[in-house]
Amino acid sequence: MEVKIRTRSALMRLIALAMFLTLVWAYAQLEWGAPQGVRQRAVQARGSILSADGRVLATSVNGKRVYPQGTLAGQIVGMMGDTEGLEGLEAAYNGPLTSGQNLKLTLDSQIQAAAESALNKVVPEHQGEYGSVMVLETRTGRVLAAATYPAFNPNDWRQFSQEQRRNRPFIDQFEPGSTIKALVVAAALNEGLTTPNTLYSTPMSRFVGGRWGSRIGDAVAHPSTLTTQGILRYSSNVGMTHIVEHFDPKRMREYLAQYGFGQKVALPVVPSGRGILKPLEQWGELVRATNAFGQGMSSTNLQLVSAFNVLANDGQYVAPRLIEGSGGLERRNVLRPEVARSTRQLLLNVVNEGIFHAAGIKGYDLAGKTGTAQVVVDGRYSSTIYDSVFAGFLPAEAPRVTITVMVHGAKQRHHGSQLAAPIFREVSAQVLSSWGATPHTDTAP
Amino acid sequence: MKRRLNLPQWSGASTGLTRPDLDLTLPTWRARAVRYLLIYVALVVALISVRASTSGVRPALREAQQQEQTLITQRDNLALQLQALETPQRIGEWARANGMQLFAVAPKSTADLTGLPDVPLPTPAPRRVEVKTQWK
The missing domain is CATH 3.40.710.10 (DD-peptidase/beta-lactamase superfamily)
Incomplete structure (x- = not known):
């Protein structure tokens, strides 16, 4: 009987440890950014931002958000964090961009x-x-x-x-x-x-x-x-x-x-x-x-x-x-x-x-x-x-x-x-x- | 004379229960077993041979997909590189570095358009037209 209880408690300790480690892992995932798959999908599906003459100011390539024109209209375009726009138009038009719509600006490059x-x-x-x-x-x-x-x-x-x-x-x-x-x-x-x-x-x-x-x-x-x-x-x-x-x-x-x-x-x-x-x-x-x-x-x-x-x-x-x-x-x-x-x-x-x-x-x-x-x-x-x-x-x-x-x-x-x-x-x-x-x-x- | 119908015989007709008079002899069973076995073997052979003959398709497809993905990535990267290289700022800087200037600020000179050289117009060759009129 005594042995049995000891085994059971060891098992419970093991389970508790496993659950705790799962929590640590989940927290680490949140802390280091969203899970890779989700992030990549969110970025890839995001719409582009274009100037009036058709230049691409912001787009997604290989699951990464890039701004091919560099500093051109940087403050207007703003930037994107892991899954959401943080500033500028990326933030202001986050909804339409997330749903895959392109944003055409009146700016002439x-x-x-x-x-x-x-x-x-x-x-x-x-x-x-x-x-x-x-x-x-x-x-x-x-x-x-x-x-x-x-x-x-x-x-x-x-x-x-x-x-x-x-x-x-x-x-x-x-x-x-x-x-x-x-x-x-x-x-x-x-x-x-x-x-x-x-x-x-x-x-x-x-x-x-x-x-x-x-x-x-x-x-x-x-x-x-x-x-x-x-x-x-x-x-x-x-x-x-x-x-x-x-x-x-x-x-x-x-x-x-x-x-x-x-x-x-x-x-x-x-x-x-x-x-x-x-x-x-x-x-x-x-x-x-x-x-x-x-x-x-x-x-x-x-x-x-x-x-x-x-x-x-x-x-x-x-x-x-x-x-x-x-x-x-x-x-x-x-x-x-x-x-x-x-x-x-x-x-x-x-x-x-x-x-x-x-x-x-x-x-x-x-x-x-x-x-x-x-x-x-x-x-x-x-x-x-x-x-x-x-x-x-x-x-x-x-x-x-x-x-x-x-x-x-x-x-x-x-x-x-x-x-x-x-x-x-x-x-x-x-x-x-x-x-x-x-x-x-x-x-x- | 009453004609005997060659209908399947059922035993126990008097009790109401009927059972077909099946051929349960050993040779019939053996033949049937062999037949079924052969069908199974043929099916297995057919399936395995189909599977064997198409086994290369999936790896090839996967490889092709991978290659397509690589090419798409490469194309995207090149397009991106191109866009980054031909930004208006870069082009402007290059133009200035090569001594070009904007049309609006460039010194402009005007000149009157001179008339065309006084060459006599080529006269068309005389064309003779003969008309014959016939009155009816």
Whole structure:
């Protein structure tokens, strides 16, 4: 009897040990990733991500997820973990991709590559921290490029930090600075508050806002009187305070909201920032003035390009879209077509007369506006960190694409015209070359 | 005379139980056993020979499948390699490294199209047409 009990207990010990080892094995399987078979099947059956011109941005080969284009649109595409998408479109469209559907983007690989290489070339020269470029097809709102610097290669995503994986043009919010002037001038023209040739007295600085006000100054030396055209040309903050002097704050704020600032971008599924537009209660004289030159508000690069697209698209706002056949639902008329047209002429003059060396290409009409915004650090405007911005479109007469550039934290030559404008020019050159657009005969040598 | 029908005989008809009058002699049984055995042997031979003659099919198929898989993998890898090699960035860099520049920024020159050389137009050879009209 005694022997029997001993044998039985030994048997039970053995069984207990076996069960425990099974548990350990199962836990190890979970810890080291899903069982090989499941993982391979999940990856193999996953749909591909393609650009508009048919290039494969992400696909599955031999049970492995690969990104043949490397860094091209890395942050947009995102990456996949063992069985699920982790970031970017891989995460946002995980459901359809898992069920084997392919995802066709509106991105044009040539323009995307041009935008990325322009950033890669110019930003390090100025020791910039990060930057982004957006290119939008004017009529449709299709996103042709959404580039981020520094680049991110999803093939070995573990080597990159969270910061480098960030899809900056959609998420990062910054003060758009003087680029907003073009939009505010267009709104004022639309309201009949100014004309391109209205003359304003423009000292180099001016006190705005009464008791709680502040002194607003200009950076670029300019004549003591400027027309609206001149205000844009010299990017005069003082001039802008005059233009919006009789602008009803509620109306002006409505215009900015209509341009899409402070609003959610109607881009399905993909995460994007909303930006900040101060609530109407805070819209005093000073807020109105600072908003007229793009400070005290913030936007993403995606919002900025959509807003500038209103000028390019004859006054109609078109919601941007990234996936073929989805989004682009929101359309609204913000400006009268003739107002948009005359603003485009003003911006063409800004480039041709002011910054042709930085933003212009001989023989072509490029229009745009620079911006250099101080960055808020610990609640105060920093005097050393700037955002260099440029927003424009081409060709100026009948735009086909709208382009915006943003570079943060450049240590050298940080002005919009020195840093963002050359990137705009590089991207424009690629776009014009890909069209094979012929230059004007009158300006061609 | 009553004609006797040659029907199978059943014994015990009076009791109601019937049984066929089967041929249970030894030679009949032996013949039957031999016949069945032969059929079995023939079947076995046929099956084994079929199996033997087709034994090479499955390994060959498996080998072919394996080869197909290898080729598919190879093709996928090559396609991938090609895609990675012909990315727009690489092509752009190569073009720049070889001194090419974008059309939009390249210096362009214009020239008037000169007229065509003043060569007299070739005159077509005169063609004579003769028409005969016959009035009815």
